[in-house]
Amino acid sequence: MDKNTLISSFGKWVSPINIQKLSEQVKELKQDYYTKKLTTEAYIKLLLVAQLLEFKSLEEMS
16 A cells, blocks of 8 residues: 555445444444444454455454
């Protein structure tokens, strides 16, 4: 990435996702109630990276 580039390609790819609306839904449905580190937003981004890199499972990423 160039030093003058502010947003990475991945950042541009996930920018259409409305994080504010997603966060509202997560709070309303209490999806992240028992989570400490792997939030819904982080999990979605992790799945997108896995898809881009063609991993067969999340376990393969670790």
